Amino acid sequence: MIDDSRPIFVQIAERIAGDILAGSLAEEEQVPSTNEMAAFYRINPATVAKGMGELIAAGVLYKKRGIGMFVSAGARARLRSERREAFVEQYVMPLIHEAANLAISPVELRQIIDKESNS
Amino acid sequence: MNTTTTASGNHAVIEARSLTKDFRGVRALQDVSLALEPNRIHGLFGRNGAGKTTLMRILTGQELPTRGSVLVLHENPLENASVLQCVCFVKESQLYPDRFRVCNVLAAARVLYPTWDDALATDLVAAFDLPTGRRVKKLSRGMVSALGIVVGIASRAPVTLFDEPYLGLDAASRQLFYDRLLQDYAEHPRTVVISTHLIDEVANLLERVVVVHGGRIVLDADTDDIRGTAATVTGPRARVEEFTAGREVLHREALGSFAKATVLGRLDDADRLRASELDLELTPVSLQQLVIHATSAHRAPDIGQVRVGGPSVVEDLR
Numbered sequence: 108m109i110d111d112s113r114p115i116f117v118q119i120a121e122r123i124a125g126d127i128l129a130g131s132l133a134e135e136e137q138v139p140s141t142n143e144m145a146a147f148y149r150i151n152p153a154t155v156a157k158g159m160g161e162l163i164a165a166g167v168l169y170k171k172r173g174i175g176m177f178v179s180a181g182a183r184a185r186l187r188s189e190r191r192e193a194f195v196e197q198y199v200m201p202l203i204h205e206a207a208n209l210a211i212s213p214v215e216l217r218q219i220i221d222k223e224s225n226s
Numbered sequence: 227m228n229t230t231t232t233a234s235g236n237h238a239v240i241e242a243r244s245l246t247k248d249f250r251g252v253r254a255l256q257d258v259s260l261a262l263e264p265n266r267i268h269g270l271f272g273r274n275g276a277g278k279t280t281l282m283r284i285l286t287g288q289e290l291p292t293r294g295s296v297l298v299l300h301e302n303p304l305e306n307a308s309v310l311q312c313v314c315f316v317k318e319s320q321l322y323p324d325r326f327r328v329c330n331v332l333a334a335a336r337v338l339y340p341t342w343d344d345a346l347a348t349d350l351v352a353a354f355d356l357p358t359g360r361r362v363k364k365l366s367r368g369m370v371s372a373l374g375i376v377v378g379i380a381s382r383a384p385v386t387l388f389d390e391p392y393l394g395l396d397a398a399s400r401q402l403f404y405d406r407l408l409q410d411y412a413e414h415p416r417t418v419v420i421s422t423h424l425i426d427e428v429a430n431l432l433e434r435v436v437v438v439h440g441g442r443i444v445l446d447a448d449t450d451d452i453r454g455t456a457a458t459v460t461g462p463r464a465r466v467e468e469f470t471a472g473r474e475v476l477h478r479e480a481l482g483s484f485a486k487a488t489v490l491g492r493l494d495d496a497d498r499l500r501a502s503e504l505d506l507e508l509t510p511v512s513l514q515q516l517v518i519h520a521t522s523a524h525r526a527p528d529i530g531q532v533r534v535g536g537p538s539v540v541e542d543l544r
Contacts (some may be wrong), residue, residue, distance in 0.1 A: 109430060111510035112457070114450035142412040149404065150430040151267055152412045154450065196495055201502050208505070 108148060115150055119158030124167060127178055128186050138168060138176045238297075239264045239385055239417045240285055245294035247280055247441075254280045255291070256441040264384075265415040267431055269422070269449075271517045272438035278421045279318075281438060282387050285419075286315045298385060311340055314383035316374040318390040322362045329358040331373060332380075339381040346410065347380035353402060367394030375403050379410055387419040400424070404431060425514035435513065439521045449513065456516055457493055460486045461506035469506055476519045488519070 109115055126132040141159065145152035159176055162168040167182045206216045238261035247255040255277045262268055272278050283289035285296055287303030287310060296303060303309045322331055332351070336342045351358060354372040362370065371392045378386055392400050408431060411418065420428055435452065437445035445452075456476060459469055463485040474490040488511060493501075501508050511519075 111453060111512045113454045113510075115430060115453065116450055142409075145412055146405070146409060148430070149408065151408070151433050153266065153433050154430075157450070193495075196499060200499055204503055 109150065115154045116157035116161065119144065119148070119150075119155055120161045123158070123162060124186050127167065127182055128190065130183075132178055134178045134180050134182055136178050137174070138178065140175055237264060238262055239299060241297040242281075242285060243295050245281070245284060245291045245296070247277075247284065247289070248292045254441055255284075258294070258438075258441070258443055260436065260443065260446070262417060262419070263434075264417055266433040267411065267418045267420065268434045268436060269425070269428055269432040270419055270436050270438065271421070271423075271425055271521075273521050276438045276521070277441040278438050279389055282315065282389050282419070282421065286310075286313050286387060288315070311338065312384045314339060314378055314381040314386045316378040316386070316388045316391045318393055320370070320374050324361075324363060326362050327358070328356055328360055328362060328365070328373060331362060331377065332358070335377045335381060339383055341382040341384070343380050343382055346382075347376060350376040350380055350406060353406065354399065368392075368396060368399065371395045372399060379407055382410070382414055382416065385417045385419075387421075389421045390423070391420075392422075392424075400427060404428065407431070425517055426512055429513040432513075435517075437517055437520050445517070445520050452516060453513065454510060455492055456488055456490050456511040456519070458486060458488045458509045458511055459501060459506045460484070460509070461504065465504040465506055469501060469504055488515075 109118055123132065123138060127134075132138060138159075139147070141152050141155045144150075144155045148155075159168060163170060163176075165185075166179055167186065168176050169179050170176055203213075203216070206213075211219070240260070240262040242258060242260040245255050245258040245260075246253070258277075258281060260281075270278050270282070280289065284291050285298065285303070287296070287298070287306065290304065298309050299312055301309050303313065326334075328351070332347055335347075336344065354369075354376060356369060356372055356376065357365075362373065365373065371394055375388075375391055375395075378388055378391065392403060395403070404427070407418070420432070422428055429449070432449045435445065435447060435449050436443060459466055461469075461484070463480055463483050466485040466487050470487045470489055475487050476490055477488040479486045493508065498508065
């Protein structure tokens with residue numbers, strides 16, 4: 108769940124962002140409280156708060172005083188365009204590299220992608 | 227997503243200035259300065275004999291430093307009742323009077339700590355399955371540890387220190403300790419210090435990490451600032467060397483044409499891409515492994531051999 112590669116607050120922010128992208132957290136929906144998330148992931152509540160703070164600063168979440176944290180309107184579209192920028196570096200380039208290692212030609216690679224996309 | 231917090235130290239709950247402690251000519255602590263901020267969970271790590279317990283004894287007013295000073299809640303803790311009722315120190319080998327039963331220990335703690343919560347204590351005693359009527363000396367090792375943990379959590383003391391609190395405690399009970407501590411801390415924030423060798427188990431609970439080595443502090447940082455600051459690269463030796471060129475390497479190992487190196491420094495996306503192009507495997511380094519590096523990279527001097535006035539052998543790793 109939580110790994111050692113990056114700060115935990117970053118991983119919490121990414122996880123919430125991921126849930127919004129996947130649609131499991133809808134816009135204007137309330138996100139779990141800091142203490143609930145801390146207990147669930149077995150991490151420090153201050154770390155959760157820091158992760159949520161990042162998302163508030165980015166306009167992905169907003170705070171309703173005395174009630175809790177909610178997903179901003181338009182958050183999904185904003186996250187999607189951000190993730191698209193990173194998509195090539197994070198997914199496509201390693202894919203091309205590994206394909207070359209396995210002697211899969213660009214044409215074959217395209218065919219594989221077409222086939223898997225349609226299945 | 228890049229935020230760094232710096233320790234202000236201004237509102238420190240515990241402040242130690244230049245602590246030095248000698249025991250009959252043997253230096254246990256050397257010029258230790260520390261400022262712990264309120265309502266955070268701190269990890270205190272170090273090898274056996276590094277000075278962790280001595281440091282905690284001084285911080286809680288149970289020991290006098292040879293030089294230096296300590297302020298707890300802005301006051302000198304030594305024989306200071308108003309400060310000490312706000313400090314709960316759970317020791318590895320807590321001694322209780324011979325005739326004391328579990329219920330007597332809890333009753334004493336109730337008197338000692340104004341912040342004590344009886345309902346919470348009862349709840350924890352049940353969770354840890356402690357027999358309240360049994361004499362403490364008849365308890366198993368793990369049960370004595372569990373009793374210490376119950377007192378530590380239920381005291382709700384503004385400053386709570388756990389020194390290796392779980393000798394003899396099984397994995398399930400340790401998990402129970404972490405879960406209950408976290409749960410109660412979330413509702414009633416306070417300053418907590420946990421000293422343990424089981425670093426991986428507590429790593430995610432900590433906001434701040436202090437590492438003592440050879441009587442000195444060699445690392446004092448926010449956990450999130452050090453997480454991901456080192457990575458291990460594994461692959462063909464020549465490529466590992468190519469990747470590690472110009473980087474600070476903490477540790478190197480080779481097996482035939484294969485090599486493994488731990489590099490210091492946060493890796494960015496370009497580094498990851500580079501590693502994948504070189505067919506190198508990148509694995510994160512855990513907090514526990516970082517602490518191992520911090521406490522063994524510079525050959526640890528036997529603390530007993532560091533004589534007062536002698537040359538300083540331990541170097542600062544910061």
